[in-house]
Amino acid sequence: MKILFKDHEFKYEVEATVKLFITGRFEFLYDCVDADGDIVSSQIRKGKEYTYLFAFCRLGEKSVRKAYKLNNHDADKSICEHELCRLIFLCLKSLTGIDPPWGLLTGIRPVKKITQLLDLGANKEECFYRMKEKYMVSDKRLELAYMTAKNQMPLLRSIDPKSISLYISIPFCPTRCSYCSFVSHSLDSAVKLMPEYVRALCREIEIIGRIISDLKLTVDTVYFGGGTPTSICAAQLDIIMKTLADSIDLSAVREYDVESGRADTITPEKLAVIKRNGVTRISVNPQTFNNDVLKVIGRQHTAEDTVNAFKTARDLGFDNINMDLIAGLPTDTYDSFCHTLDKTMELDPESITVHTLTIKRSASLYSDPTEAYKGNYAPRMLDRSIELLPENGWLPYYLYRQKNTIENLENTGYAKKGYESLYNIFIMDETQVILGAGCAASTKLIDKKGKITRIHNYKFPYEYINRFGELMKKKQQITDILGEMT
Ligand code: SF4
Secondary structure, three states, rough: OEEEEEEOOOOOHHHHHOOOOOOOOOEEOOOOOOOOOOEEEEEEOOOOOOEEEEEEEEEOOEEEEEEEEOOOOOHHHHHHHHHHHHHHHHHHHHHHHHOOOOOOOOOOHHHHHHHHHHOOOOHHHHHHHHHHHHOOOHHHHHHHHHHHHHHHHHHHHHOOOOOEEEEEEOOEOOOOOOOOOOOEEEEEEEEEHHHHHHHHHHHHHHHHHHHHHOOOOOOEEEEEEEOOOHOHHHHHHHHHHHHHHHHHOOOOOEEEEEEEEHHOOOOOOHHHHHOOOOEEEEEEOOOOOOOHHHHHOOOOOOOOHHHHHHHHHHHOOOOEEEEEEEEOOOOOOOOHHHHHHHHHHHHHOOOEEEEEEEEEOOOOOHHHHHHHHOOHHHHHHHHHHHHHHHOOOEEEEEEEEEOOEHOOOEEEEEEEOOOOOOOHHHHHHHEEEEEEOOOEEEEEEOOOOOOEEEEEEEOOOOHHHEEEEEEEEOOOOHHHHHHHHH
């Protein structure tokens, strides 16, 4: 597929629009309007009074052409970009018969658009009208985004401007899942580095602790993520958590999460350490309760192991457990996914997060992405979750989209009332500062005007350990930017 541009440079948005309909690789051609084979061509022509927008798409033998005229006063850059993408969207919709559930919305935070409208005083009808008119979002997704916005708004308003969240990264996993796109390192290769990694992480936590206390900030939420934080041993987890408690005042923390994740890393000993250190919410992630699918994705545990891990956590007193599921896993069927949903609800966790399979270049499945997407049941699986979970008391409270997700679908967190994860909401809304510690963690600083600055830690453990001094110099920015919050 060739994407052609004439007299404009809206490559990013045009490509994102084309990807709503067509997967695979694209060739980009500039300053021309036609070429051989399948094409998406767009052009802007400025006249004396009007600006003319043109789109032409050809797939095989079929082609569609569309045009739009804007008064020059209205033709600013963002409107031209949006209208041009709308023309391309309409051409491809008519050629392919595909009707993307999120319409023309390509961003990762669709809920934010609803929240902004609600903040401006719009009611539900007005929100739906605006979102349909501008972005052509389906009713089902609008309802989902609206419910999510309504559930998270009071929690977003509860943020104290001087509070921050902490992210602690343990980027290790016992083995790598075939769809994995995260920077996670297999334990086998990292085992020798582990004591040094834990020491460096603890030092970084102490440094962050001093910054927090100098700037008189309070910690609102703590999130241990990865990888799989429970990949490391109970003693190492204990050292890190004790360092955290000794270096940082955790008395105002409203939520302390550990993404325990995979059942093959969860032991009663580790859960006891986590509990003793004050963790309030953990995840035990089945992804699927189908053992054949677990094998295909490279997991070394069974569905029964997940049930046992969940029950052990309950026995140890964990009363806020999340379970992650993935819709669209290779070889999973609609019925098998429905079984996974039923089984998850039967266990009765406080929250259930339904992800859609995303395959990035770094994942081993990416060697043939079309195979993973072909005949995939993910859209039906998500539709079933959207119906079933709210009916049974799990309401949507956070939602985001990622690139390279099957049919550009979404990931949604559902929770029982009062069990919504604050950290998940805050990270998506980008309204709270997040200080990250550990390899591959990132720090997100937001100044008084809302400008975001990110500081990324090194991706690989050996780099994080060996270049620790350099990294800590970069962290001076935290004090510079957040100083004004105090
Ligand atoms: S558990 Fe998560 S982070 Fe670890 S390999 Fe699997 S997908 Fe990647």
